[in-house]
Amino acid sequence: MSQKNSSEAKRTARERMQEERAAQEAKTKRLRKFGIIGTVLAVIVVAVVIGVLVQNSRTSSYDAATQAPAGTIGTNKLIIPVGSSAAPSTLTVYEDLRCPACGSYEKSFHTTVNQLMAQGKIHVNYHVVSFIDRNDNGSGSKNAANAVACAQNVGKFHGYHDVLYANQPDETDDAWADKSKLITLAKQVPGLDTPTFESCVNNNSFGAWVTAVQKDFDKSGYTSTPTILLNGTSAYPTYNGEQISTANLIKWVDAANKGKTPATISPSASAALVSPNASPSAAG
Structure with a gap:
């Protein structure tokens, strides 16, 4: 392999590694974002459930x-x-x-x-x-x-x-x-x-x-x-x-x-x- 081709191969490998690293970082950011959204949604769901339970307890507090x-x-x-x-x-x-x-x-x-x-x-x-x-x-x-x-x-x-x-x-x-x-x-x-x-x-x-x-x-x-x-x-x-x-x-x-x-x-x-x-x- 010529020195020129060797340099190009190294640059190509380096660029590929950089691209892969960038892709991995983007994926990590996406996962972190989804994780935050999931946490927020979970909090909302818990709040709704608690609200329903509280309301049910209020409406069922009367004992005929x-x-x-x-x-x-x-x-x-x-x-x-x-x-x-x-x-x-x-x-x-x-x-x-x-x-x-x-x-x-x-x-x-x-x-x-x-x-x-x-x-x-x-x-x-x-x-x-x-x-x-x-x-x-x-x-x-x-x-x-x-x-x-x-x-x-x-x-x-x-x-x-x-x-x-x-x-x-x-x-x-x-x-x-x-x-x-x-x-x-x-x-x-x-x-x-x-x-x-x-x-x-x-x-x-x-x-x-x-x-x-x-x-x-x-x-x-x-x-x-x-x-x-x-x-x-x-x-x-x-x-x-x-x-x-x-x-x-x-x-x-x-x-x-x-x-x-x-x-x-x-x-x-x-x-x-x-x-x-x-x-x-x-x-x-």
Whole structure:
């Protein structure tokens, strides 16, 4: 081999080694980059998993077996029933006790609804939500929902429910942030204002239940209160194209019940349903 060819061979080998070294360094950089990206992704995945676990722990913190008021119904005991379950029609009510439209509905229809229950034609399933607090950073909706749960726990929901609506503050006035006002209103329901009830209100004993009811509402697809359903069909502000009124509500219930037997209601239970504050045995 000539000296020239030998020099060229050495240069070619040297260049090849440099190219290989450069390629190896580039590969190393790529691997290091991918390693960093992989680490970041792993951290993100771990964070997401932790977030999901935390959220699941929050949503599963409610235990229906031990934290629901007595007499509540449904899969997770989030519903407060009033009236006979043997009644052929069901009125479902989603309400926030601070909601002015709910107050308007109750003031206009509670007498008619109570009479329909007393006649054994309907029973009412109440979902007591508390989203107004979330919108204005208040606490009155949650306090009131807990208070009616305390009343439900001793069989006095119906009477206390009507008292709260009869004394509902303006929506902009978070009056029930003061729990003593809820306790004072309980004096209007015979037999409700007891040390047990006061402790239940002051200690927020059914707070987990109140939160669970609100979460259920958030997942329901309904977005406002009152949401009123007659046998699963929206009845507020209209039902099958007709505007709601006391006369129409009676007509709708009678049409839905055609050919069906009303529930048998005892005279004392009927009286309690019509005037739920008149007797300590008010239905709940």
